[in-house]
Amino acid sequence: MEFLEILQQEWAIRALIASSLVGLMCGVLGCFIVLRNMSLVGDALAHAILPGVVIAFVVVGYSELGFFTGAVLAGLLTAVGITWIQHNVKTKNDAAIGIVFTAMFSLGVMGISYISKNEGVHLDLKDFLFGNVLGVSDSDLYLTAGVTFYVLLSVVVFYRYLFVSTFQAVIAQTMGISVKMVHYFLMLLLSFAVVASLQTVGVILVVAMLITPASTALLLSNRLPTVLVLAGTIGLLSAVIGLLLAIQLETTPGPAMAVTATLIYLLAVFFAPQKGLVFRSAQKRKLRARIRMEDIIKRSFHLQNAGNLSLDQLSQQLELAPRTVSKAIQQLSKQRFFETDNDKITLTGRGQELARRLVRAHRLWETYLVDKMGMDAEHIHDEAEHFEHLLTDEMLDEVDAELGFPELDPHGSPIPAKIGLPKFPLSRLQPSQSARIAAKQMNEHITAQLWKLGLLPDTDISVMSNEGQEIQVRSGERVIELSRELARQVNVVDG
Amino acid sequence: MAEEQTPDKTVITVKGLSVSYDRKRVLTNIFLDIGAGHLYGVVGPNGAGKSTLFKAMLGLIDTNAGSVSINGKPVENSRKEVVYVPQKSEVDWTFPATVLDIVLMGRYPHKKILQRMDQHDKDLAHAALKELGIESLRDRQIGELSGGQQQRVFLARALCQEASIFFLDEPFVGVDITTEEKIIAVLKRLAAEGKTLLVVHHDLSTVPEYFDQVIFINQRLVTYGDTETVFTQENIAKTYSGQLPILHRTGMLDE
Numbered sequence: 001m002e003f004l005e006i007l008q009q010e011w012a013i014r015a016l017i018a019s020s021l022v023g024l025m026c027g028v029l030g031c032f033i034v035l036r037n038m039s040l041v042g043d044a045l046a047h048a049i050l051p052g053v054v055i056a057f058v059v060v061g062y063s064e065l066g067f068f069t070g071a072v073l074a075g076l077l078t079a080v081g082i083t084w085i086q087h088n089v090k091t092k093n094d095a096a097i098g099i100v101f102t103a104m105f106s107l108g109v110m111g112i113s114y115i116s117k118n119e120g121v122h123l124d125l126k127d128f129l130f131g132n133v134l135g136v137s138d139s140d141l142y143l144t145a146g147v148t149f150y151v152l153l154s155v156v157v158f159y160r161y162l163f164v165s166t167f168q169a170v171i172a173q174t175m176g177i178s179v180k181m182v183h184y185f186l187m188l189l190l191s192f193a194v195v196a197s198l199q200t201v202g203v204i205l206v207v208a209m210l211i212t213p214a215s216t217a218l219l220l221s222n223r224l225p226t227v228l229v230l231a232g233t234i235g236l237l238s239a240v241i242g243l244l245l246a247i248q249l250e251t252t253p254g255p256a257m258a259v260t261a262t263l264i265y266l267l268a269v270f271f272a273p274q275k276g277l278v279f280r281s282a283q284k285r286k287l288r289a290r291i292r293m294e295d296i297i298k299r300s301f302h303l304q305n306a307g308n309l310s311l312d313q314l315s316q317q318l319e320l321a322p323r324t325v326s327k328a329i330q331q332l333s334k335q336r337f338f339e340t341d342n343d344k345i346t347l348t349g350r351g352q353e354l355a356r357r358l359v360r361a362h363r364l365w366e367t368y369l370v371d372k373m374g375m376d377a378e379h380i381h382d383e384a385e386h387f388e389h390l391l392t393d394e395m396l397d398e399v400d401a402e403l404g405f406p407e408l409d410p411h412g413s414p415i416p417a418k419i420g421l422p423k424f425p426l427s428r429l430q431p432s433q434s435a436r437i438a439a440k441q442m443n444e445h446i447t448a449q450l451w452k453l454g455l456l457p458d459t460d461i462s463v464m465s466n467e468g469q470e471i472q473v474r475s476g477e478r479v480i481e482l483s484r485e486l487a488r489q490v491n492v493v494d495g
Numbered sequence: 496m497a498e499e500q501t502p503d504k505t506v507i508t509v510k511g512l513s514v515s516y517d518r519k520r521v522l523t524n525i526f527l528d529i530g531a532g533h534l535y536g537v538v539g540p541n542g543a544g545k546s547t548l549f550k551a552m553l554g555l556i557d558t559n560a561g562s563v564s565i566n567g568k569p570v571e572n573s574r575k576e577v578v579y580v581p582q583k584s585e586v587d588w589t590f591p592a593t594v595l596d597i598v599l600m601g602r603y604p605h606k607k608i609l610q611r612m613d614q615h616d617k618d619l620a621h622a623a624l625k626e627l628g629i630e631s632l633r634d635r636q637i638g639e640l641s642g643g644q645q646q647r648v649f650l651a652r653a654l655c656q657e658a659s660i661f662f663l664d665e666p667f668v669g670v671d672i673t674t675e676e677k678i679i680a681v682l683k684r685l686a687a688e689g690k691t692l693l694v695v696h697h698d699l700s701t702v703p704e705y706f707d708q709v710i711f712i713n714q715r716l717v718t719y720g721d722t723e724t725v726f727t728q729e730n731i732a733k734t735y736s737g738q739l740p741i742l743h744r745t746g747m748l749d750e
Contacts, residue, residue: 035590160603167590167597170581173555175604176574218591222636227591395641402672 003248012247014136015200019239019257021148022193022200023209027235028155028228029193030214032186035166040094041082043207044101045187046194048078050108050128050203057115057123064139068195075191078104079184105203131202131254133243140199147196151189155228158185163224200239201254208258209235216265219272234264291389294358296328297337300347301355309345360416361388361396363409368399370410377410404469405484422491426461427471427484429492434462438491446489453480461492504531506660506691507552512561514544514551521547525561525716531659534686535693536706536722540735543713545695546582549662553579565660575604578658580649582665588638594648595633598623601655616655623651627677643674650678661685661692668697679705702726 006012033042052074053067060066078100085096112125127135136144155162165172165182172179190210197206217231242257249256270277299317303309315325329345332338337351347355365384369375375383391399397418400406407428409415417425422442429435439457441447447457455461455475464472464479471487473480482490507529514522522544529535537545550556552563554570565573578601601623602616624630627647632640637648646666653661663682667675682692686707693710696702702709702722709726711717711734718725718733 035587157608160606160608163592163596164600164603167592167600168581168586170550170555170579170585171600174553174574174577174579176571222591223593223596224591398671398673 006247007244011134011136014138014141015133015243015253016240018136018141018144019133019200019243019253020236021144022197023213023235023237023239023257024232025148025151025193025235026197026206026209027213027217027231027233029151029189030210030212030235031217031224031228031231032155032162032166033190034211034214034218036186039207039211040097041079041187042190042210044082044097045075045078045190046197046203046206048101048104048108049074049191049194049198051104051111052077052108053128053198054108054111054115058111064137064143067198068143071195071198072188072191074104075194076184076187079187079191083183127202128198129202129204130252131198131200131205133200133253136199144196144199147192151193154185154189158182162186201257205254205258208261209239212258212261212265213238216261216268219268219275234261238264287389293328293332294354294389296325296332297347297351298355298358300338300345301352301359304347304352309347311343311345314345356416358388360418361391363413363415364396364399364403364406365391366409366411367403367406367415371403371406380410405488417488421489424492425488426463426473426482426490426492427466427487429463429466431463431465434460435492435494436460438493441491442489446486449486450490453482454478455480455490505529506531506566508562508564509552510562512548512551512563513559514547514556515559516547521714522551522712523715525712527710527716527719529691529693530708531691532686532689533691533708534682534706535691535708535710535719536696536702537693537710537712538696538699538702538734539712539717543734545712546664548712549579549664549693549695553577553662573660575656576658577660577662578653578656580653580661580663580666583642583646583649583669586637586645588645590637592637593634594624594629594637594640594651595620597637597648598633598651598655601652604656619655619657620651623654626654626681627651641671643670646670647674647677650681654681659690661690663692663694665695665697699731 007016030042033039049071052070052072054070055074056063056066056070059070081100082097085091085100086093089096091099108128109125112123112128116123116125124132161172161177161182164175165177165179169179172182193210194203194206197209201209213235214227214231216234217227220230221227238261239257242260243253245251245260246253246256268276271279273279295318296314299314300309303313303317311322311326311329314329315322318325329338329340332351333340336348337354339346339348362384365387366377366380369380369383370377400418405427406415414428422438424435426435426437437450437455437457437459441450441457450456455473459475461473461475461480464474466472469484471482471484473482505528507527509525509527509529512522512525513520525548537548539545547556551558552570554563563570565577570577598620599612599616602612602619605616606612621630624633627650629644629647629651632644632648637645640648646669650663650666653663661682666678670678682694682705686692694706696705703726706722708720709722710719711725711730713734713736718730
C-alpha cells in the first residue's frame with residue numbers, strides 16, 4: 001500500500017490522534033516534572049503501574065477502565081511509598097525511588113507472565129513495555145482524549161499553584177497553598193498521563209515523552225507559559241513525526257517517537273537562540289574579537305599620549321603580527337575609532353573615549369581588588385586586564401561608589417573620570433591649589449547646587465582640604481564644604 | 496517604659512514557642528509581643544535559631560510547644576496579612592520566570608482561581624518595581640540579575656502583596672551598598688506607615704541605624720525592646736557568649 005493510502009486507514013487515523021494527544025499532554029505535564037527535579041520519579045511511576053494493570057485484569061478482565069483504575073492506584077501507592085521511605089527511613093532519596101519502582105515493576109512482569117501461562121490469555125508484555133499504538137481501539141481513544149483534556153484543564157486552572165510551589169515552595173506555603181497536596185495532585189496527573197500513554201509509547205518510554213520535549217522547551221524560552229506551549233507542541237510533533245516514520249520504515253512507533261523527540265532536543269542543544277551551543281560559542285568568539293579590538297585601542301591610546309603611535313610600535317607591544325594589527329586598524333577605522341593617513345594612524349575622539357573607559361575600568365577594578373578583596377597590588381594586573389572588558393557601565397559606577405570615588409589606583413596612576421564627567425573636576429585639586437569654577441557646567445542641576453553653596457560661575461577658589469568624603473574650599477573669606485560626589489561633577493578651569 | 500508613652504497595638508503574640516529538629520532543641524520557650532509600626536532587628540550568632548523562629552512564626556514547620564497568633568488569629572487564617580522574604584540562597588535561579596512574573600506572584604493571595612490580573616494589580620507591580628529602581632529589568636529572566644537586583648525583586652513581590660506584617664530573612668546578604676540603602680529606605684517607609692517588619696540581621700554595626708526595636712536570640716530569648724535601651728554591650732555579650740573573639744575583632748566590644 002502507498003504511504004498516503006495507509007494514512008487513510010481507520011487504525012492509522014486512530015493512532016495519529018492518540019499519539020498527538022499523548023505527545024501534547026506529556027509535553028505540558030513534563031515541564032513541571034523537569035522543573036521539580038522529578039524526572040526519576042516520573043520514570044519510576046511509569047514502571048510501577050504495571051502490577052496495577054495486572055491486578056485489574058485478574059479482577060475485572062480486559063477493560064480499559066479497569067486498567068485505568070488499577071494503574072492510577074498503583075501509581076499513587078508508589079508515590080506515597082517513595083515519599084514515606086524518604087521521610088521515615090534513612091535511605092538516600094534516589095535509592096528509595098529505585099527500590100520502590102523496580103520492586104513494583106518486577107511484580108508486574110511476574111504477574112503478566114503468570115497470567116499468560118496459566119490462564120491461557122494473551123497479554124503481551126511487549127505491548128506494555130513499548131506500546132502498541134497501531135492497535136488503539138475506540139474506547140482507548142476516548143479514554144486518552146478524556147485524560148488529556150483533564151490534565152490540560154488542571155494545568156490551566158491550577159497554574160498559579162503549580163507555578164508558585166514549583167518555583168519556591170516556602171512562598172507557596174506562606175500563601176496558604178498546601179505544597180503536599182500539589183505534590184500528590186501532580187503525582188495523580190502523572191499516573192493518568194502514564195496510563196493514557198501505555199498504548200502509544202509504553203511504560204519504558206513514557207519518560208522520554210515527559211522529559212525530552214520539556215527540556216527542549218526550557219532551552220528555548222525564559223517564561224513558563226511559553227515553555228508549556230512549546231513543550232506541548234514539541235511533544236505533539238515528536239509523536240506524530242515518530243509515528244509516520246515508524247509506518248514508513250515499518251518499525252516500532254514508540255521508540256521512533258522517543259528518537260524523534262531526542263533529535264529535536266539535539267537541534268535545540270546546538271541551535272537554540274541564547275542557550276544553544278552554537279549561539280554561545282559565537283558569543284564567545286565575538287567577545288574574544290572585541291577584547292582584541294579593545295586591547296589595540298587601549299594600547300594605541302597610551303602610545304599616542306606618549307607621542308609614538310605607529311603600526312610597528314603597536315604590533316611589537318601587543319606581540320601580534322604587523323599584518324594582523326594593520327587589518328584590525330582598517331576595520332576599526334571603518335568604525336571611526338582610528339583615522340589613517342598613509343602610514344600615520346591616529347586615535348579619533350571616539351577611540352580615545354573608549355580607551356579612557358577601558359583605563360577607568362582597569363584601574364577601578366585594580367583598586368577594588370586591593371581595597372576590598374585585600375589582594376596584593378603586584379598580582380592584580382592580569383585579572384584587571386580581563387575584567388576591564390566585561391564590566392558594564394552600571395557595574396563600574398557601583399564599584400566606583402563602593403570605593404568612595406577614588407582618584408588614584410593602587411599603582412598611583414590617576415583613574416579617569418566617567419565619560420560625561422568633567423575632565424578637570426574640582427575633586428582633583430590638591431590642598432592649596434586654586435582654580436576657577438567654570439562658567440559651563442555639565443548640567444543645570446550642578447549649576448543650581450553650586451548656586452546654593454554660593455559658588456557662582458567664575459568664582460575663584462582654593463582648596464583647603466581634600467580627604468575623605470568632604471572637600472573644603474575657600475572662596476574669598478568664606479569656607480565652603482562640598483561632598484566628594486558633587487566635587488567630582490564640578491568643572492573647574494585654571495584660575 | 497516606652498509602652499506607657501506609645502500604647503502600641505500588639506500584632507503578633509508568641510507564647511512559649513519551642514522547636515526541635517531531630518530531637519535537638521533549636522528554640523526553647525520563646526515569648527514575644529510584637530507591636531505594630533516597628534522595624535525589628537532579630538540578631539544572634541549563627542545557629543541561634545533566627546530563621547527557625549521565623550519559620551515557626553509563619554507556621555512553616557512543626558513546633559513542639561507554644562502558640563503564635565497574628566492579630567488574634569492563628570497564622571493559617573492571616574495569610575494575606577503576612578509576607579515572607581526567605582534567604583536568597585533557597586531559589587532556583589534558572590527557573591523560566593521574568594522579574595514581572597515573580598513580582599506579580601505577590602498578587603496571587605488576592606486572586607481567586609482563574610481570576611485575571613487587572614489594571615490595579617499591574618499598577619501595584621509597576622509601582623513596586625519603580626520604588627526599588629528595577630523597572631527596566633521587568634522582562635529579564637531572574638538568573639540574569641545581580642544579587643542585589645534579585646533581592647530587590649523579592650522585596651518588590653512582598654510590597655505587591657500589600658501585607659501588614661513582613662518577615663525578611665537576611666535581606667542584606669550578598670547585596671551591594673546601593674541595594675542595601677534602597678531596601679532599608681523602603682523598610683523604614685513601611686514602618687512609618689504602620690506596617691510591622693521583622694528582619695534577621697547579622698551586621699551588629701548597623702543595628703542602631705536600621706532598627707528601632709531589637710530582639711536578641713540565642714536558642715532562648717535573651718531580651719528584646721527599644722534599640723536605645725536594650726542594644727547594650729552587656730546584652731550583645733550575653734547573646735554572643737562563646738563568640739567573643741569575633742566581636743573583639745570587629746570592634747563591637749571594646750574592653
